[in-house]
Amino acid sequence: MQLETTGVSLTSVTLFAPMVGFFILLFLNKLSDERIKWGALITSLITLGFSILLLAQFKSDETGLQSEHIAEWIPTFGIYYHVGIDGISIWLVMLTTFIMPLSILISFNMIHERIRLYYLFMLLIEFAMLGVFVAQDMFLFYVFWELTLVPMYFLVGIWGGEERRYAAVKFFLYTMAGSILMLLAILWLGNEAGTFDVKVITEMVQSGALSFSTDTERLLFLGFFIAFAIKVPLWPLHSWLPDAHVQAPTAGSIILAGILLKLGTYGLIRFNLGFFPNASADFAPWIAALAVIGIIYGAWVAYAQTDVKKLVAYTSVSHLGFVVLGIFSLTSSGVQGAVLQMVNHGISTGGLFALVGILYDRRHTKAINAFGGIWKVMPLFSGIALVISLSSMGLPSLNGFVGEFTILLGSASSDVLSIWFTAVATLGVILAAVYTLFMFNKVFMGPLDKKENQELEDLTWSKNWTELGALVPLVIMIFVIGLYPSPFFELMDGSVGHLVNFVHTVAVAGK
Amino acid sequence: MEGFYSAVSLVVVVPLIGMLINLFFGKKLGEKGAGFIAVSASAFAFVVALILWATLVDQHYEPAIVNAPLIHSWISIPSAGIDIPWQFRVDTLSVTMMLVVTGVGTLIHIYATGYMHGDERFPRFFVYLNLFLVFMLILVTGNNLLVMFVGWEGVGLCSFLLIGFWFDKPGKHPTEGTVGWANSNAARKAFIVNRIGDFGLLMGIFLTFWTFGTLDYYKPHEVIHLEHDEAPPPVFAVEGAEGEHAGEEAAHVESGSEIHGIFTQAELWFEEGNHKVTFGSIDLDFDAVITLITLFFLLGATGKSAQIPLFVWLPDAMAGPTPVSALIHAATMVTAGIYMMVRSNSFFYNSDLTSFVVTIIGISTALAAGFMALGQWDIKKVLAYSTVSQLGFMVAAVGLGAYAAAMFHLVTHAFFKALLFLGSGSVIHAMEHGHHHAHEHGHDEHGDEHDEHAEHETHEEHETHTHHDDHEFDPQDMRNMGGLRHKMGLTYLTYLVGGLALAGIFPFAGFWSKDEIIADAFTVGFDEGELKGYLAIAVLLAAAAMTAFYTWRQICLVFFGKPRTAAAEHAPESSALMTTPLAILAIGTFLIGFIINAPKGFPLFGWLFGEHRFTLFLEESVIHAHAGSFNWFMAILATGIALAMIGIADSIYRKPMPIPMEKDPLETGQYQPLFALSNAKLYWDEAYFKYIVYPFQGAARFLANTIDWDFWHNFFHDRIIGQGFQGAADVISQPIDRQVVDKGFMSLATGVLAAGSRLRKTQTGYVRTYALSLMMGALLVIVIILLPTLRDLLGI
8 A cells, every 4th residue: 555755754853863863972982971971861852852842733632643754665565664643652752752861861870881882772772662652654663662672682781780681681582572473463464454554554444444353353462462461561471570670770770661661551552452442342351350460469579579679670560550451441531541651650660760770879789678767868869769659659649640540440430341450450559558668668767777878878969960860850740740630631632532432433332 | 708719729828838948948947937937837827717717607608619720620531521620619618627727737836846846857847747738628628539539648648757757766566565667667557557548438439430420529500508407308409400310321421511519419319219320231229339439438537537447557656746646646637537428428328328337437446446545554545546536436426427516526626635635745745854854963852662763764775875675764654654733734734624625524625526426326316216326325425434534544644643753753844835735725625615516405505605506507518417406314424424434533543653653553453354455455456467467468478489489480481481492492593503693693793792792602592592583583574475475376
């Protein structure tokens, strides 16, 4: 199928902005370390700037793609370079461009080896992740999807902790295994539809021009689903996550938890819901069951951890369970809550990893037992940690609550899920308090009885401005989203409403 | 004057500003400045609450709904029909709560400037205190359940922060004695136990939304007309046609202006009868749904208002500074559950099952906590269990449908319990000073029996300045007190007023409100013949008897007799900053009962101050509030019992106690087992630890270590899958290994990998595997893309 090509759009500009910086850093090989750092930071800030422009010109009353750019790529196979954003991907683009400068900033004083290579990978991964969120061609999507693996593999493998090699390889292979299934599904679907274009296929599916037999639809659904579920990670496919999270350098963990995991949940919405409404409705209770188990399991397991970073890692299993539950509630409020919760999780868990990284940088340990009472010596740090922890455990008036609440409201009113899913998932709210407060209590409260902790340095603008610089924007966003999330919903309401309507008319109402 | 309604935003915003100023500039402002800011913010909020009250009176109690400034909508999702605004409601119920919170709150703020004097985190304390006001006021002014929930969890957060305010100081653990983590753990326990309740509230909110399609209490267009006669069903005149909703399904109610607030809609549906709510594939009776919702709400209330089974956090919460105990854990926050149930009286009133359960929870808590208060040594623990018990009275009143009585008791209790807590704080403060005094001056003139003990203590304290042990002096232990009547006259007098009010002695505040609850129980029991009424009378009278007993025991042990330690001997009266609020609260405690709500049929007072004025005021917003008439029989009976118990307690505890005092007089005789049971708090905490906490932790460890790590991570993934994959890859890749992979792809890969040399050496095997996978993938691509062409070629 032929697509009409268009001119360059702002989406493309945003997407390629990190690559400009990438090539500058790549070819100017005499730069000082300082310049490299600043170069990377400025590049990511410029990217953020472009994405803000993208946001500013976004029309909330349109449900389809905006700011599209279509160009020929591999015409023989009908593969195009096609990018664009809608109400769902715009927020994930924003999340990426928002988290990346902070990750780069916090690396300033934490990464001392192979600095150029490190920041090259940082810019590369930003490019790859943005690509996943804006790609509107399945093949392009797949290329970006695989491309995210490479920099992350090296970020973990080179700058990671003690077991970095093992963790990097496991991360790589685990996600690869899923990707191959997705590749098969993409090829199959492309063959059936005669095009790889996401927009065209979505329209064909919605208009009925493309339909599958039940078995075909289910197989295709699973092909995509398994790849995404590993990435999310949906219980019980989470085994790679504690290794990768714990071994990754601080910024790596922030990116991994903050953005990379959302590749999976984004894919679930874009492909599984968008292409396979019947299979989505059929599988919804099963997937939601895994999600709910993950919510409880992740929280419970997190509570028993003795390593702060591992604890935070497991909370992702729990939090992402909420996101998947929201998506497969197949309701507008569930899916919108899920999208917002992806952003929220990026902010709060990213923040938690930043906090852990800062502590590790000072104390060179992540054992919960090694701390206690550090509120006394690090009041500012602890105050910020309190806000981020509360955001993560879903305190109303902070961001996490808004997402969780809308997800649960969605799942409670879902036609495909019984009320029990919501009831059990809501129990996760209790468990979130259990593990979050356990961590906060053991690290920040109690007596300051260990010598090494008594000399810990608090955050200051004069000495460690990069740390504060990375944390303060997170805290601000925690309050903004918590108190006034309406604009976020407003922008995605059209796109999500359209998608959910379609799924409903095809699958749910038909039963 | 209706323009003044919009001032309600200020009630929230002003303490918020105070909090922000102290958060950012508290250190620079110093004690005086920070204290001034905090107190002014609270006082200003009180003035605003008074203005709102005056406005209400002026506007004939017409309620108003006010949008928050700057941000109107909070969670708004048009395609899902969700619209939850930041909206405040001014009506007689919310104004009552505002007046209590800011009025008592301001006095406690003032007191705290004296009590916290010299604390190194003085400004931070007031940040939390003002933040608490912000959330508490959001809780009581919100016009929908979710805004209330913001306040609800927010006050829980403040409670957590304030209980753990002295997080590094050792405190008393419920089962393990004095340990360094006790305060932090108490804070955590409070938050977690409250979250269990919040789970219930959240579920209730979900069901409510599903049933009504909104969470707003009332919509702006609704006007409620009420008749003040006794007990007729409320008559509603609501804009818009009433019959319209007959066949409509709740989940699909549409269009903003047509929709009713949840309480109005509930009344309409109850009136209409036989309404069904569709939950997915099942139809439920509206009555059943409301019962479910209210039971979930009740779970929320048992958390916040410390009822069985979730009351266990409140006694531990006494680890916080005493002004906190007074403000949060006695006067205001813990009454949020009662407020919430009274606010939802349209739901609770109409569910008989829930009302019965509420009554049972309330009366059993009142009794159990009253019993636990009998055998405590810690001056604040007695008050803590007393608070739990009194909250039980209020909850029971809600269950009995006596919403006005519940609120009345809430108001009077706020006064006298705040007074008692602040009084106990004054005592503790004095004991600490006395202890320091005795410590500094070494031996004092009282060289009798207790000298050795006291010296031992001071010595220990000196030696182990940071290391605390069992011999550490406890300024809160009543055994160390005695005779303080002569040392701190004003504290004693005010404490006496508070104690008599708590015991329910005429004419102090507690008499009026407690008797109104018991009188209502009488009506429900004997007039309406309901089981819960009979039960409530019997149990509440017993609880009231215990109240009088433990109150008088405490007053005897603290204030009467002779000083039993050097600390008590040297205890000074507290500063005017602390005693002035005590005096004001004492006057309030004396007057407030009969001034605001003298019962019908009571001689003189009713004529002087007007009958049931508070109840009539409340009726303007609490639809099912009603005023009962004064029940002479119950009043005399209850007062008689209280006086008798005071007499008994007096005969036991007024006697001179041995020095040093170690045992209660009841601990030696035949009541020893009972006393021990009370002292051990019925082993409630132990049971929770044994049957819930430890199993939960054990399961967590098992899940994390054995299931997730050893089995799933190490065995299944790394052994079975990991090694299996590697083995297979090795076998398959053997033939093409050297030719293709090593020379072609690997040279590229190693080029990039030159960066991490160690990485390369050990991991080439994996990279090779990946290269292979990629190649196989590419092969597949080609095959599948060419498949149609191949088909054509081969003619299949």
